[in-house]
Amino acid sequence: MKVAVIGTGYVGLTTAVSLAMNGHHVIGIDLVEAKIVKLRQGISPIYEPGLEEALRQVLAAGTLAFSTQLSEAKDADVFFVCVGTPEADDGTADLTYLYSAVAAIKEVHNSALQKRVVVIKSTVPVGTGDKVADLLDGCQELSVASNPEFLREGSALLDAIEPSRIVIGVSDPSTGEVMEQLYKGVNAPRVVTTRANAELIKYASNAFLATRISFMNELARLSTALGTDIATIAHGMGLDSRIGPEFLRAGVGYGGSCFPKDTIALLQLAAQNGISLSILEKVREVNATQPVWFLQQLQKLVPDCRGKRIAVLGLAFKPDTDDIREAPSLSILHELTEQGAAVFAYDPVAEDAVKQSFPNVTYTKTAEEALAGADAALLVTEWKECVQLDWERIRQSMAQPVLLDGRNAWPAQTVKQAGFTYIGVGKS
Ligand SMILES: NC(=O)c1ccc[n+]([C@@H]2O[C@H](COP(=O)([O-])OP(=O)(O)OC[C@H]3O[C@@H](n4cnc5c(N)ncnc54)[C@H](O)[C@@H]3O)[C@@H](O)[C@H]2O)c1
Ligand SMILES: O=c1ccn([C@@H]2O[C@H](COP(=O)(O)OP(=O)(O)O[C@H]3O[C@H](CO)[C@@H](O)[C@H](O)[C@H]3O)[C@@H](O)[C@H]2O)c(=O)[nH]1
Numbered sequence: 277m278k279v280a281v282i283g284t285g286y287v288g289l290t291t292a293v294s295l296a297m298n299g300h301h302v303i304g305i306d307l308v309e310a311k312i313v314k315l316r317q318g319i320s321p322i323y324e325p326g327l328e329e330a331l332r333q334v335l336a337a338g339t340l341a342f343s344t345q346l347s348e349a350k351d352a353d354v355f356f357v358c359v360g361t362p363e364a365d366d367g368t369a370d371l372t373y374l375y376s377a378v379a380a381i382k383e384v385h386n387s388a389l390q391k392r393v394v395v396i397k398s399t400v401p402v403g404t405g406d407k408v409a410d411l412l413d414g415c416q417e418l419s420v421a422s423n424p425e426f427l428r429e430g431s432a433l434l435d436a437i438e439p440s441r442i443v444i445g446v447s448d449p450s451t452g453e454v455m456e457q458l459y460k461g462v463n464a465p466r467v468v469t470t471r472a473n474a475e476l477i478k479y480a481s482n483a484f485l486a487t488r489i490s491f492m493n494e495l496a497r498l499s500t501a502l503g504t505d506i507a508t509i510a511h512g513m514g515l516d517s518r519i520g521p522e523f524l525r526a527g528v529g530y531g532g533s534c535f536p537k538d539t540i541a542l543l544q545l546a547a548q549n550g551i552s553l554s555i556l557e558k559v560r561e562v563n564a565t566q567p568v569w570f571l572q573q574l575q576k577l578v579p580d581c582r583g584k585r586i587a588v589l590g591l592a593f594k595p596d597t598d599d600i601r602e603a604p605s606l607s608i609l610h611e612l613t614e615q616g617a618a619v620f621a622y623d624p625v626a627e628d629a630v631k632q633s634f635p636n637v638t639y640t641k642t643a644e645e646a647l648a649g650a651d652a653a654l655l656v657t658e659w660k661e662c663v664q665l666d667w668e669r670i671r672q673s674m675a676q677p678v679l680l681d682g683r684n685a686w687p688a689q690t691v692k693q694a695g696f697t698y699i700g701v702g703k704s
Contacts, residue, residue: 277300277301277353277354277457277458278300278301278303278349278351278352278353278354279292279295279300279301279302279303279352279353279354279355279356279458280302280303280305280346280349280352280354280355280356281295281302281303281304281305281356281358282305282306282346282355282356282357282358282359282377282380282381283305283306283357283358283359283360283373283377283398284304284305284306284311284312284315284321284342284358285322285358285359285360286322286427286429286432286533286599287358287397287398287425287427287432288304288306288356288358288359288397289304289315289320289321289322289327289331290327290427290432290433290435290436291356291358291397291425291436292304292340292356293327293330293331293334293340293433293436294433294436294437295458296334296337296339296340297330297333297334297339297437298460298461298462299339300339300458301339302334302339302340302341303340303341303342303343303348303349303352304340304341304342304343305342305343305344305345305346305348305349306342306344307344308344309344312342312343312344315331315342316335316341316342318331318332318335322597322598322599323596323597323598323625324429324430324431324432324433324596324597325430325596326433326434327432327433330433346380346381346384347384349384350384350385352385352392353390353391353392353393353454354392354393354395354454354458355381355385355392355393355394355395356395356397356423357374357377357378357381357394357395357396357397357398358397358398358425359373359374359377359398360373360398361373361374361398361399361400361537361541362537363536363537363540363541366544367540367541367543367544368401368541368544368545369399369400369401369537369541371400371401371404373398374396374398374400374404374408375408375411378394378408378411378412379411381394381412381418382411382412382415382418385415385418390417391417391419391450391451391454392417392418392419393418393419393420393421393451393454393455394408394412394418394419394420394421395420395421395422395423395455396408396420396421396422396423397423397424397425399424399425399478399479399482399534399538399541400422400475401475401479401541401545402472402475402476402479402545403472403475404422404475405420405421405422405445405471405472405474405475406420406471406472408420409447409471419446419447419448419450419451420447420451420471421444421445421446421451421452421454421455421471422443422444422445422446422471422474422475423442423443423444423445423455423474424443424474424475424477424478425478426439426440426441426443426478426481427439429532429533429593429594429596429597429599430594430595430596430597431596437462438462438463438464439462439464440464440465441464441465441466441467442459442462442464442465442466442467443466443467443469443474443477443478444456444466444467444468444469444474445469445470445471445472445473445474445475446468446470446471447470447471452468455468478538479538479541479542479545480542482534482535482538482539482542483538483539483542483553483556483559485523485535486530486535486538486539486556486559486560486563487555487556487559488522488523488524489523489525489526489527489529489530489535489563490530490558490559490560490562490563490566491559492506492510492524492525492526492702493526493527493529493562493563493566493701494562495509495526495702496526496701496702496703497569497702498702499526499702499703500573500701500702500703500704503704504702504703505702505703506526506684506700506701506702506703507525507526507684507700507702507703508703509702510524510525510526525683525684526684526701526702527566527604527682527683527684527701528566528567528570528604528608528656528682528683528701529563529564529566529567529604530563530593530604531593531594531601531602531603531604531605532593532594532599532601532602532603533599533601533602535563535602536560536563536601536602537602539556539559539560540560542556543556543557543560566604567604567607567608567611568607568611570608570654570680570682570701571608571611571612573680573699573701574586574652574654574680576699577652577678577680577697577699578651578652578676578678581612581615581616581617582615582616582617583616583617583618584617584618584651584652585617585618585620585649585650585651585675586612586617586618586619586620586650586651586652586653586654587620587621587622587643587646587647587650587652587653587654587674588605588608588609588612588619588620588621588622588637588646588653588654588656589621589622589623589643589646589647589653589654589655589656589657589659589662590605590622590623590655590656590657590658590659590662590683591603591605591609591621591622591623591626591627591629591630591656591657592605592623592625592626592657592659593605593657594657595657595658595659595660596659597625597626598625598626598628598629599626599629600626600629600630603626603656603657604656604682605621605623605630605656605657606630606633608654608656608682609621609630609634609637610634613634613636613637618638619634619636619637619638620637620638620639620640620645620646620647620650621634621637621638621639621640621646622639622640622641622642622643622645622646622661622662623657623659624659624661626657627639642661643661643662643665644665644669644670644673647665647670647673647674648673648674649673649674649675650674650675650676651674651675651676651678652676652678652679652680653674653678653679653680654680654682655679655680655681655682655683655685655686656682656683657683658683658685663685663686667687667690667691667694667696668694670694671694671695671696677694677695677696677697678696678697679691679696679697679698679699680699680700681698681699681700681701682701683701684700684701684702684703686698686700688700688703
């Protein structure tokens with residue numbers, strides 16, 4: 277099929293590459309010319325292991341092309357809308373990009389006889405698909421499907437190729453058939469339902485995952501008070517198949533481009549409908565205070581950070597991405613610099629994104645460099661470069677052997693044996 281993918285961020289780019297790998301003829305569209313220029317050269321504007329290689333393969337095979345002009349894709353059978361839906365000032369999802377993409381489709385699409393589908397992949401509030409259908413009312417051959425995306429940054433392409441499920445929201449069977457043709461050969465359970473259900477499945481999934489994390493983070497605070505080990509507790513809980521092992525890792529809090537904005541958007545959607553999602557409110561509150569709680573643990577060991585050299589390892593909101601949107605590292609850097617600490621930070625790929633906001637931080641080329649001479653070290657993102665370290669050498673290079681493990685990823689026993697004072701999140 278001929279497919280236009282509008283927006284070449286995480287979702288658009290991985291959608292375009294995976295569809296092209298599946299034999300569709302795909303054209304990726306973005307307003308930002310610099311992105312398109314790079315993409316045409318096989319350079320991915322986002323960092324993810326393996327993504328650039330896959331991009332180059334489909335470019336070479338001729339199944340994927342890029343343009344700034346949607347008119348070049350006017351013959352597409354399917355228009356994927358993958359533009360951002362960021363948090364507006366009031367916490368609702370800002371649909372400006374989405375509606376302008378829809379207007380562009382309406383303007384360029386080639387009013388042929390065959391059916392064409394506008395697929396909303398962006399995360400949007402319940403009712404948006406119906407509004408888009410209303411906007412396209414005059415275009416008989418265009419129908420609208422909601423097809424939310426569940427990929428995770430860092431493994432986005434793999435998640436697009438092998439999704440956990442394909443959720444398709446449609447209002448007529450023939451649109452469902454086009455979607456089925458599009459995903460032919462993709463081995464994943466299907467949920468074919470209404471657009472509204474599909475839209476809510478997306479928000480509910482993210483809200484539930486965020487809830488698990490905040491539940492474990494709050495429990496970690498109790499675990500610290502009791503002297504128990506949250507990782508062992510999570511393991512014991514996760515063996516129950518009704519609970520499962522995923523998303524039970526306590527840490528410095530969740531970040532990223534999705535959980536923060538999608539939880540507030542869901543709260544606002546509920547409020548607009550007269551419903552209070554009080555559990556979700558707490559989830560956000562716990563997440564906002566988790567970096568604060570973490571720094572209180574540092575205070576136990578370093579009561580006054582003024583003039584102290586503090587190493588911060590990891591800045592991206594999670595490993596294998598250069599995304600720093602809503603990363604817990606940002607509030608940690610802010611607080612430490614406010615307190616007058618001399619902060620030495622290391623991240624294998626996210627340094628440039630952070631630099632502008634924190635010019636007073638010293639950025640190092642290796643984790644070892646950040647740790648040398650430090651009075652304490654904080655693990656904020658569990659990059660392998662920040663976790664697999666020669667602890668004997670680090671012990672000798674640090675001014676004070678103090679480790680605060682914000683991801684429970686350092687080997688607690690090993691570092692203690694090497695002479696470090698170690699504190700994790702909900703474990704000591
Ligand atoms: N990032 C994720 O992991 C993820 C996962 C699942 C769902 N989502 C959802 O998918 C959507 C996109 O997320 P993202 O992270 O890829 O966003 P992004 O902001 O990284 O990328 C969006 C891209 O769309 C482009 N764009 C905006 N308006 C356009 C237009 N009219 N025509 C062409 N291009 C246009 C922008 O220039 C940008 O490159 C959001 O709704 C998000 O919530 C994101
Ligand atoms: O047990 C855990 C798991 C994750 N995290 C943190 O949670 C955040 C989000 O992680 P993850 O969900 O892996 O990354 P995202 O790429 O933001 O993916 C989420 O958000 C996407 C955008 O909507 C969805 O598509 C995905 O299904 C959903 O997992 C990160 O800061 C992680 O460090 C924890 O603290 N503990």
